[in-house]
Amino acid sequence: MSDITDTADRALCVWHEAGPATDDVVTFTGTTTDPYGTVLRIDRTSLRFLDVISCAPAAEQALRVPTRR
Numbered sequence: 001m002s003d004i005t006d007t008a009d010r011a012l013c014v015w016h017e018a019g020p021a022t023d024d025v026v027t028f029t030g031t032t033t034d035p036y037g038t039v040l041r042i043d044r045t046s047l048r049f050l051d052v053i054s055c056a057p058a059a060e061q062a063l064r065v066p067t068r069r
Contacts, residue, residue: 001013001014001015002015003035011034011035012032012034012035013033013034013035013037014030014032014033015030015031016028016029016030016031017029017031024048024050024051025046025047026046026047026049027044027045027046028044028045028046028047029043029044030042030043030044030045031043
C-alpha cells in the first residue's frame with residue numbers, strides 16, 4: 001500500500017493486487033481510497049507476459065546501442 005497526495009493535495013491510499021493468471025495473461029486490480037477507507041476508484045488491467053524466447057529478439061533490438069557515423 002502506498003500513501004500518496006494527488007494534484008488537489010488530497011491524501012490517498014493506493015494498492016495493487018494480482019488476480020488469476022490464464023495462460024500468459026495476468027489481471028491486476030488497482031484500488032484507490034481516501035484515508036478512511038472509502039473506495040474512490042477501482043481499475044483493472046491485464047498484462048500478457050511473453051516467454052524469454054519470444055521476448056529475446058525485441059529485447060535485443062531495444063538494447064542495441066546506435067553507432068555513430
